[in-house]
Amino acid sequence: MDLEGKKFDNKKYIRQKIIRETISAWLFLLPNFIGFLVITFLPIFATFILAFTEWDGISWAKEAKISVSFKLEKPSEKSIKIPKGTKLFFKTQKVTKSVVGITVPYIINSDIVIPPDTTDYGLIDINALMEWSSPVYADANGNPIIYPDKDKVEKQMQDYIKEGLLFFSSKDLLSVNPRLANPIQGVSINLNMKRKGKELGFSLIKSNKEIIIPKGTVFLVDLYTKKIQESVEKEWSFTLPKDVIISEGRDEPLMPVDITAEEKGEIGTETSLIGKKLEFSKDFQNENNVTPYIKFVKATGNNGLKFVGIKNFKDLIISDTRFKDYIINTFIFLIEIPLGMALSLIMALAMNQPLKGIVVFRVLYFIPVISNIVAIALLWRWILNPDYGFLNSFLRFIGITNPPQWFADKVWARVAIIIVDVWKGAGYNMMLYLAGLQGIPHDLYEAAEIDGANELQKFMSITWPLLGPTNFFILIMGIIGGFQAFGTQYVLTGGGPAGATTTIVYYIYNNAYQWFKMGYATAIAVILFAIIMIFTVLQWTLSEKEIEY
Numbered sequence: 001m002d003l004e005g006k007k008f009d010n011k012k013y014i015r016q017k018i019i020r021e022t023i024s025a026w027l028f029l030l031p032n033f034i035g036f037l038v039i040t041f042l043p044i045f046a047t048f049i050l051a052f053t054e055w056d057g058i059s060w061a062k063e064a065k066i067s068v069s070f071k072l073e074k075p076s077e078k079s080i081k082i083p084k085g086t087k088l089f090f091k092t093q094k095v096t097k098s099v100v101g102i103t104v105p106y107i108i109n110s111d112i113v114i115p116p117d118t119t120d121y122g123l124i125d126i127n128a129l130m131e132w133s134s135p136v137y138a139d140a141n142g143n144p145i146i147y148p149d150k151d152k153v154e155k156q157m158q159d160y161i162k163e164g165l166l167f168f169s170s171k172d173l174l175s176v177n178p179r180l181a182n183p184i185q186g187v188s189i190n191l192n193m194k195r196k197g198k199e200l201g202f203s204l205i206k207s208n209k210e211i212i213i214p215k216g217t218v219f220l221v222d223l224y225t226k227k228i229q230e231s232v233e234k235e236w237s238f239t240l241p242k243d244v245i246i247s248e249g250r251d252e253p254l255m256p257v258d259i260t261a262e263e264k265g266e267i268g269t270e271t272s273l274i275g276k277k278l279e280f281s282k283d284f285q286n287e288n289n290v291t292p293y294i295k296f297v298k299a300t301g302n303n304g305l306k307f308v309g310i311k312n313f314k315d316l317i318i319s320d321t322r323f324k325d326y327i328i329n330t331f332i333f334l335i336e337i338p339l340g341m342a343l344s345l346i347m348a349l350a351m352n353q354p355l356k357g358i359v360v361f362r363v364l365y366f367i368p369v370i371s372n373i374v375a376i377a378l379l380w381r382w383i384l385n386p387d388y389g390f391l392n393s394f395l396r397f398i399g400i401t402n403p404p405q406w407f408a409d410k411v412w413a414r415v416a417i418i419i420v421d422v423w424k425g426a427g428y429n430m431m432l433y434l435a436g437l438q439g440i441p442h443d444l445y446e447a448a449e450i451d452g453a454n455e456l457q458k459f460m461s462i463t464w465p466l467l468g469p470t471n472f473f474i475l476i477m478g479i480i481g482g483f484q485a486f487g488t489q490y491v492l493t494g495g496g497p498a499g500a501t502t503t504i505v506y507y508i509y510n511n512a513y514q515w516f517k518m519g520y521a522t523a524i525a526v527i528l529f530a531i532i533m534i535f536t537v538l539q540w541t542l543s544e545k546e547i548e549y
Contacts, residue, residue: 047522047525047526048526050518050519050522051312051313051519051522051523051525051526052307052308052309052310052312052519052523053305053306053307053308053312053518053519053522054303054305054306054308054311054312054517054519054520055303055304055305055306055518055519056302056303056516056517056518057512057513057516057518058516059302059303059304060302060304060305061264061265061302061303061304061305061306062264062299062301062302062304063260063261063262063263063264063265063299063301064236064260064261064265064266064267064297064299064300064301065258065259065260065261065297065298065299065301066238066258066259066261066273066294066296066297066298067256067257067258067259067294067295067296067297067298068088068238068256068257068259068278068292068293068294068295069252069253069256069257069292069293069295070082070244070246070252070253070290070291070292070293071251071252071290071291071292071293072246072250072251072252072288072289072290072291073251073289074251075249075250075251076246076247076248076249076250076251076288077248078248079245079246079247079248080245080246080288080290081243081244081245081246082240082243082244082245082246082284082290083240083243084240084241084242084243085239085240086239086240086280086281086284087237087238087239087280087281087283087284088237088238088239088240088259088278088279088280088281088292089235089236089237089238089278089279089280089281090235090236090238090267090276090278090279090294091233091234091235091236091279092233092234092236092267092268093232093233093234111212111213111214111215112212112213112217113210113211113212114210114211114212114213115210116208116209116210117208118211177221177222177408177496177497177498178219178220178221178222179219179220179221179222179405179408179409179497180217180218180219180220180405180408182217182218184213184217187211187213188386188387188405188408189219222496222497222498222499236261236262236263236265236267237261237262237263238259238260238261238262238278239259239262240257240259241257241258241259242257244257246290256295256296258298261301264301264302264303264304265301265302265303266300266301266302266303267300267301268300269300270297270300273294273297273300274294274295274296274297275293275294276293276294277291277292277293278292278293278294279292280292308519312519312520312522312523313523313527315520316520316523316524316527322499322502322507323504323507323524325499325502326499326502326503326504326506326507327504329414329499329500329501329502329503330482330483330485330503330504332414333414333417333418333421333482333485333503334478334479334482334483335418336418336421336422336425336478336482337475337478337479337482339418339422340421340422340425340426340429340478341429341471341474341475341478343422343426344425344426344427344428344429344430344432344433344474345429345433345467347365347426347427347430347433348429348430348431348433348434348436348437349433349437351365351430351434352434352437352438362430362431362434365426365427365430366427366428366430366431367427368423368424368426368427369424369425369427369428371424373424373487373488373491374491376420376424377420377488377491377492380416380419380420380492381407381492384406384407384416385406386403386404386405386406386407386408389406391403391406392404392406407492407493407496407497408497409497410497410498410500411500413493413496413497413500413501414500414501416492416493417488417489417492417493417501420488420492421485421488424488429474432470432473432474433467433470433474435470436466436467436469436470437463437467439466440462440463440466440467444462444466445458445462448461448462472539475539476536476539476540479532479535479536479539480532480536483504483505483528483531483532483535484505484528484532485503485505485506486503486505486506486509489501489502489503489506490506490509495510504524504528505528507524508521508524508525508528509521511524
């Protein structure tokens with residue numbers, strides 16, 4: 001009996017232990033699982049769902065609310081009643097637009113003489129650009145104009161620019177970047193969109209003699225505008241909530257009637273709706289020729305979140321040529337990774353020397369990493385300013401008469417971004433390499449010296465192989481960071497000129513927060529996620545066998 005009792009107690013103890021461990025495990029795992037759902041899974045899931053929608057990112061679906069009055073051609077000779085429940089209809093044209101980036105050439109028809117000691121010279125008001133010649137392909141003397149992508153520009157002109165159109169005054173204009181086709185020393189063109197009158201003008205280096213902009217000088221104007229893609233007619237229905245009475249001797253009711261659309265969605269802007277006429281349903285006998293019209297607009301309605309299937313992805317891959325250009329831009333900026341790794345490794349080798357005070361230099365090299373990107377941008381905008389910047393002034397001093405127009409030229413703008421990013425990130429990678437170097441046993445170097453190895457042989461046989469994990473980490477993080485490039489482009493160039501420094505993330509930002517196309521922006525983010533994942537897995541697979549731990 002005693003043995004059986006002990007066996008029973010032992011089983012009971014084991015069951016209680018299992019129950020306690022199970023409860024403890026659940027108490028530990030459940031909060032973590034909930035945290036995973038809230039912090040990681042649900043946001044990612046919501047992002048993927050949002051990629052299949054159209055949404056402006058701020059509104060939800062609501063009905064339009066308007067006040068309607070009923071007009072007669074002349075005062076009524078008797079009281080007229082429009083019964084409660086009468087249906088009214090209103091038709092709208094839904095216009096879909098997309099952003100189009102194009103380059104348009106302009107030419108000056110006569111010499112422009114700028115007085116001495118002038119640093120800013122206003123040229124002409126934007127709305128008076130017709131005083132220039134229309135976009136042409138020959139200069140004032142009939143000689144052909146040579147500028148980049150002539151055939152592409154000509155095709156764009158035919159597609160988007162009508163003859164004589166003052167495109168600068170278009171309400172759909174988003175941004176403008178005017179530039180000289182062939183740089184003139186000491187002169188650059190600028191456009192202040194915020195200035196009253198939107199003046200186009202020249203920025204100049206202060207000179208004690210007059211500057212002449214010769215006849216035939218060509219300006220290339222990079223601009224982003226909107227193009228109508230499709231126009232779809234839609235009918236909205238309303239129901240009168242009460243009887244409407246037009247009293248004898250009046251031509252409309254005493255007060256307008258508030259009505260609400262029966263379908264959610266935006267029917268237009270307030271200014272476009274006021275005064276618009278509505279139609280009665282066919283079952284209403286309009287014997288007195290009553291005309292309903294919108295007198296006030298209380299709410300134009302909102303489309304909210306609308307599922308569109310794979311439309312966003314289809315538009316991105318098939319018809320959005322800018323997306324392809326910005327992917328190319330992003331890959332171009334990945335050049336920063338090998339350049340930054342090489343510079344950082346050289347710095348780390350120098351900072352690994354057992355010299356007194358070397359810590360001070362390590363700190364100085366690391367300062368750009370922790371510096372504010374806006375402050376860095378201001379510093380580099382001054383250094384690379386094409387007119388009075390330190391670098392161009394130095395290049396002129398050593399005899400280069402026509403230095404790069406850093407932020408006005410597509411190629412040099414990219415070079416400038418790469419320089420700034422490599423400079424800013426070199427200190428961080430240097431510290432990683434320094435940690436890797438200090439983790440290599442010194443005995444290996446002593447053994448190599450005994451065997452007669454020189455410095456290059458020691459680096460190639462010991463240092464470089466044992467830095468494999470560090471190289472792998474820096475490369476993976478560099479690729480991820482490179483595909484997410486945004487900050488430097490935003491504060492230095494604004495994505496210009498003509499989208500030359502716009503990256504995928506910058507395009508996501510523009511779609512989401514500038515053009516309020518949240519669903520489209522999210523679709524780009526999903527594609528970006530897939531690209532980063534593919535490159536990370538590929539790099540992991542190719543590098544894993546080569547890394548020595």
